[in-house]
Amino acid sequence: MKILFAGTPEFAARHLQALLNSEHQILAVYTQPDRPAGRGKKLTPSAVKQVALEASLTVLQPVNLKSEDVQQTLAAFEADVLIVVAYGLLLPQAVLDAPRLGCLNVHGSILPRWRGAAPIQRAIETGDTVSGVTIMQMDIGLDTGDMLLKQECPVTEDDDASQLHDRLADIGPPALLAVLEQLENGTATPEIQDNALANYAHKIEKIEARINWQEPAELIQRKVKAFNPFPICYTLLNGERFKIHDARCSNTLSEAEPGTVLAADRQHFRVACGNGTLDILRLQIPGKKAMSLAEFANGHSNVCPVGSLFTDGT
Secondary structure, three states, rough: OEEEEEEOOHHHHHHHHHHHHHOEEEEEOOOOOEEEEEOOEEEOHHHHHHHHHHHHOOOOOOOOOHHHHHHHHHHOOOEEEEEEEEOOOOHHHHHHHHHOOOEEEOOOOOOOEEEEEOOHHHHHHHHEEEOEEEEEEEEOOOOOOEEEEEEEEEEOOOOOHHHHHHHHHHHHHHHHHHHHHHHOOOOOEEEEEHHHHHHOOOOOHHHHHEOOOEEEEEHHHHHHHOOOOOEEEEEEEEEEEEEEEEEEEEEOOOOOOOOEEEEOOOOEEEEEEOEEEEEEEEOOOOOOOOHHHHHOOOOHHHHHHOOOOOOOOO
C-alpha cells in the first residue's frame, strides 16, 4: 500500500520503523517542526524525523494542516492511507478525506477507555490493570472513530509510564500491520465506540506532579509512577524541591502529620500520608542526580532527617 505517515515522538518512530521493514511504500512523513531541547535549547528534530531522514524519506513539517496549500500537497501524494501516531496536530476533514482508504490512528489505550493526549499516564494514575493499543479509523472527533483492532496488555502496580509506553510500543506495530493487511484484502470489521464508556485523558500539567501528602499513599504511589519520566513528582522541604522518581506503599500505619519523614536509613525512607505511609525508593535531592535509597543513605540522609516535614508549598 502507498502510505503517508504522521507522527512525532519515539512511540510513533517505532511504528514508522515497522512500516519501513514491511512491504508497504512510505510516500512521505509528516512530523511537527523541530523544537528547542536540552540546556542549550538547540533546535532538535523529532524521533520520527530522525528515522525518516535515515531512510531518505521526504519529510514535511507544517505548523498545522489548515491551509489549502498544505492540504493540496498532501492530497497530491494520492496515498492509499494516512497513518497517524502521536502526531500532535488536528486533522481537518479535507485531510481525513484525502487518502483512498482514509486515515488510521494508533492510540495507546483500549478505546473508548481513555481518549485524548495522555492515555498511558491516566491509566496508571487511575489504577487500571489493563491497557493496550487500539487501531481506529479516524473521524473528525477526538479519538472517536470506529475501532478496527484492539490489543490488550496488563498494567502492574510496579509499572511507570515509561515502562508501559515501551510495552505498548512493542505491541502497536504488529497490530497496525495486521490492520493494513485487513484493509488490503477487505476483511476489516469496524466496531463503533460506546461513548458512554469514554474518559478524557487530558494533557499532563507540571503542577499535577506536586505531591499532596494529605492524599492516600496508594494514590501518591500511582502518581509517582504515572508522572515518570515526565514531569516527575516532587515535594518541598525548607523551600527546596525534592523529586520522587519511584515509591511504593508501605504496610506501616502512622498517626503522624502527613508529609512527616518517619524513617531515613538504608532500609527505608518512609513518609506519612493522609492514609497509610509511602516508601520512597528513588529520589533526587536539590543539586544532585536521581539516586537509589542506598545511595541516599550513603551520605545524604542528613538533608531530610526523621521528623522533617515535606509540604506542597501551599
